[in-house]
Amino acid sequence: MNDAPLAVVLAENWNYLVVITLMMSGLFIVISRSNLVKKLVGLSIFQTSVFLFYISVGKVAGGTAPIITGDPDTLYSNPLPHVLILTAIVVGVATTALGLALVLRVYAAFGSIEEDEVLAMKAEDGFPLLRRAAGREDGE
């Protein structure tokens, strides 16, 4: 494989190119977007790219689905990575759900889901407890 030209190597491993593209775009969205929902979208894309990576790794060239056929010569794909990803998908769904629930609460508390707006806002009129303490100070 090392002797083949780069383009051929890349074409033969196009599934990994998809993984890398998705992974980088997902991570970039998480870092660069200020909108809290878009960040979660990016996170999901990032996690999905890893799922695809595992699934690609588990596929054996020419292998069939790992269900016993009775024929001893059958070539099976490796089922373990696929099962792992089943677990990881559940974890990913839970993460996204919890994240979206938090975004709802952020919107209720701040009236915005843009991170920079929220961060700018919280110093001004955020915290009832601190204001109460400050009020006590003014009274003296």
Place this chain on the structure above:
Amino acid sequence: MSIYTLFNNLPALLVVVPLLLSPIATLIPSGRLAWVIALLGTGVSVIAAMLLCSVTASGIRITYFLGNWPPPWGIEFVVDGATSLTAMVMATLAFLATLFAGRALAAEIAAKDVGKAYAAWLLACGGLYGLVMTADAFNLFVFLEISALASVILIALGAGQDRRALIAAYNYLVIGAVGATFYVIGVGFIYAVTGSLNMADLAQRIPDVEAGSIIYVGFGFMVAGMLVKAAVFPVHIWLPAAYSYAPAAVSTLLAAIATKAAIYVLARIIFTVFGGVPEVTALALEWVVVPLSIAGIFLGTIMAIYERDLKKMLAFSSIAQIGYITLGMGIATGAGIAAGFIHIGNHALIKGGLFMAVGGIFLATGARVSVDSMAGIGRKMPVTAAAFLICGLSLIGLPLTAGFISKLYLVRALLDNDNLLIVGLVLASSALSVVYLWKIVEVMWVRSARVDAMEISERPALYIPLWLVAISNIWLGLDAGWLVGAAEAAAASLLGAGG
């Protein structure tokens, strides 16, 4: 079920009991009863961890096959000296934090949410214990996410007092998920070249892998992911907000045990899983872990000096203290790793105590605790303030406190290695930490203040767990034999298992 069956299933019980009690806690309308269940769950874990400790103290390595499926098919729990010590420290501190939470959590969140809060609390504890016990690289990810999602819920509960808790929780969720996914990518690479997920199996197969660069890539992803979870500088950014806006009891729990589990996993990966390829790990330790630890120690301390808000100050100081632990582990000698484990235990006690004290002051005065609002607290709340002082002195590393033992062994390990420069840096940073603690001590006792006019009562439910922690700080400072012995055994088992 005979007593032997119970005893044989101890490694599983430690993890499963809190996890199983968690859904029960959600069903209970009474917050008080939910607290009793949480106490029961964490209490059982303490007993299980103690028994495991007593078994591993004689050098025995316990293996437990979940569902009786032997590896490599099934998931395995392995308990050796390092595991049982970390589990013991975490279980004890989780129990004390639960004791403290009885009054603190109920005071800070809506009554109808208390039961559910304890459900998340137990999930977080169970997840963190699982993280330490498991010997399966992928199962570790599952426990990592269980504990992370539960911690996010707990942090977000602080929104009742300060809405910034929501942003802190959100950021922890996203950054934590990215970290965990990095770890999974790393596991994927390693699985692709070794075909195994069992840590002991991996340790044997990794040195034989011919495609060396994949090992580097996989190792890098796994370590980077765990560094995020352990809040090692510069990927600590989620920690200060998360700890300072969470409810007082939650800050105590997370500060005492959450990052410790991640550091333990980091040590496990570096020294056990990749123990057979020292050229890979040495590169990471020398050029990543040690420099980042030292940077974290200094920047954490300096940020703590300039911080006025007390919980945030403690959180910054946590970053510095995590730096001491990873520095010890980073020099990768038996003495260094032992120093790291000693400080895992001592820092859990120190930070647990300090967060409890600040939580107690917050609940008594009803205002966010800043350096200025601490004025006069020493006279108004003498019991809490005295315990705060003990834990604070232990943080600096004064002789006769637990913190001194940590620094002593860390410096000794560094001297063995002829790292005179690093020794100087450690001592200088300890001196710097006096600055921010003295600032608090001064206002607590010296400065007169407006709290003098206030009616403040100290509640035994809040200061009894605090004093238990403070007394342990002194006790471990006077008689460190047990902890040092256990830490040295832990280091030996980590290094031995990989060799």
